[in-house]
Amino acid sequence: MKKNIFYRASIYVILFIIMVIMIVPFWWMITTSFKPPGEIFTFPPTIIPREFTFSNYEFMWSSAPLGRFWLNSLLIASIVTLAVMFITSLAGFAFARLDFKGKRVLFYLLLASLTGPLFAILIPSFFIISKAGLYNTYFAIILPYIGWNIALPTLIIRAFFESIPSSVGDSAKIDGCSTFTTYRKIMLPLVMPGLVTVGIFTWMYTWDELAWAITATSSMEMRTMSAGITMFQTQYFSSWGPLCAAAVFGVLPSIILYIVMQKYYKPTLAVTGMK
Amino acid sequence: MKRATPYLFLFLPFLFFAVFSLYPLIWSFRLSFFKWGVITEEFVGLSNYAEVLGDPYFWKVFGNTIVYAATTVIGQIALGLLVAGMLTKIGKGRGFFSTTFYIPVITSWAVVAVVWKMMLGSDSYSFFNSILLQTNLISSPISWLGAPLTAKLSIIALCIWKGVGWAMIIFLAALQTIPERFYEMAKVDGLGVLGRFRKVTFPLISPVVGMVSALLLIGAFNIFPQVYVLTGGGPLGSTESLLTLQYREAFSFLHFGYASAMGYLLMPIILFVSILQIKAISKRVQY
């Protein structure tokens, strides 16, 4: 009995320490966003702002149309994430549970696309966008984002599908389910955690990506949050206070989404998977 | 109709993939045989490849990357599994902890890199130094990013810090799909903690572990924002990654052909090692 409590208590302690390590830079960012310029670089650094101020947020809000950037990012992120989740779950399922010609080749192609020279994506993708007349539109950003987020999520979801014992699929067939129904009613719910994971990563990618977001757009109305953050960094130095304020503002949706999605991690058909 | 089903599933994904991933790959592969001048080009055959292989700096950066790969992959897998395992043992607070561990992962690189740069300054005002100075663990500030060894360690630490939440979440999800009764059966069979891990846990999550480690390896070869923002590749090229090198060659010096050649020299290597990793770790779950 005692051993059990001790065991669990020590786990909590370790987890707490790790949590502090994970949080510290983030905490730093939040507190800096509320500090006046003079307090940001002091010795010793203040863990809780001595002088709490909203001036950074005011400055940030008034110097750039951050609201618009934020909405753009929100729109793009939502569309891309849902699309990617749907499309790659189809592909992941096909790889893990169906047989088809060229399966191996396609698999290696997916892996290859992740190992190839990433910097080289920009120019050819731009050829396509430009020829399609999509420069400076939402589609210019949305379509490539989906395209670039096919390989990795597919591989992840495939692994999740593979973790499902094949007996589940067999019993579905015996019950007379078509492939698509199997996919929809049985497999999909089982890989929900994996799907949500992929969704969150894709969401985060769209908020973070910078180079393409700038290359594919030319007007302020089309810029995203990531571009907004760079406005507080010049070639020579950064305005730390407003920069952190903008960063906090930009990271909020991802965190809120993640907290909301927590419940999908609870195992659904967990116990046996054999229904 | 039945035989066409897989292709129906694959149609949409493949379309997007082909246009935005495959085509660029082919374009840059072709380019690796040329000297490119934005609006001009000149065929040079294999000379770009020869140049890459003959450049000592390339090999130095390659060595850096091997170090990055080994340390960050092992670090993230081990820590990720450990923490995920710990999380499954507690009921209360699991959600809270996993959320907080995940925060580094979902904070954008642009922000993370800049904040860490601030915290890793070489004087006594930057966060790490001031903590160490105040607790008397060191007597004078450490120049984290100014000396080759500490700079490399800083980058590795940053990579692990930012990424371990990712692996952890995936492992946690995978661990949660293992039916409880398997553990009970194992306990009945008399297996201890380590035994249960080896015989029950690991085989069942091995496809996920295999995939994750392959992806982490690929990620290690693609390290970019950390190095670009924190050190720019210095000091003395000790933190330079292959991607920052390619990026500079391509977008500062306009050696697109050269940079593409570098990318394609590396691709088979990375592919080969990742596939090896997947095969070695994953076991098909059949019962």
Added chain:
Amino acid sequence: MEYVPSDILFQKMVTLLAAGQVPCDICRYDIALTPQLADMGVVLKLDDLAEESGISENDFYPGPWSSCVWEGGLYGVPLDTCCTILYYRKDLLEAENLAVPTTWDELRSAAMKLTKDLNGDGVTDQWGFEGPGGYEMWNFNPFLWQAGGDVLSSDMNTVTINNTKAIQALQFLLDLIYVDNASPPPDLWKWSTEALSRGEVAMGIDGPWGWACARDIFGLDVDTKLGVATFPAGPAGGASVIGGQNLVIPKFTEHPREAMEFVKYLTSYYYQSEMMNVGVFPVLKAASQAEVIASNPLWATVAEQMETARSRPPHPKFAEMNNILKTYLEEAFRQQKTAEAALDAIATEIQELLP
């Protein structure tokens, strides 16, 4: 009007031009990189348009103008400029009764007197002179020119970075660190304005923005504590390095004439003198005589320094040359190579870049 972060700018230009799409009608572009655009053939040759609009070389400072010229053609028009100057802590110099150094020897002796271990723990807390602060041409060239050397010959066909004058310049800086102990070693290098504000360094080098940064970011009482001066003169006199932006017109634009009109406006006396109010130094010689400059000690110093300030080699391969210099200078400063060996290595590699 489109805003692009500076490190993505070139990438975007290249990407769009490769696809045949016009990125913009005018672009504000770093002067050091303009010749690269010119050589690539992606910006318009402006000689005729410039003549039509009445833009003439004589109105501009020679340094910025030279960065717009490549192979005899004009490919850009300067917009704004700046140069680096010496910043110092008035209070620290006064405490030692030191006058502002005006030669290398004065700099050295002042720096030595100003280097102190304030709390007796064996660690230097205050350094006399921060040093170049970096390994690029931006940092090293002022000293190089003050010694009478240069990276390339004036026709840019020969490399001269390893002649005795260059060695002298580099050795001077190295000795300040390792012989005179008046300058911090590379491990401790940081942004000089930050070091100055904290009193970690008594003298340092930065561009004109250092003033505002010291005041706004680090909270230094600049009016009483910060002083500015032109670079101390080396054996060959004073010098500084020029930075700034040019205006270029990308190739596929459909409105070259209107673009040029706008360029004319941006380089007019009116606009250039207004630029001062936002802290940007004009390229028009006439504008720099304005009242607002003479009355401000910072800008007056910059104006004075501009007379001996030069631009880094306006060569298309500037980015690569800079990178080569940076690599080997770092080795020299970290004592992995002697000054001669480092400069020879630089010379050999840069020579390979020249036709």
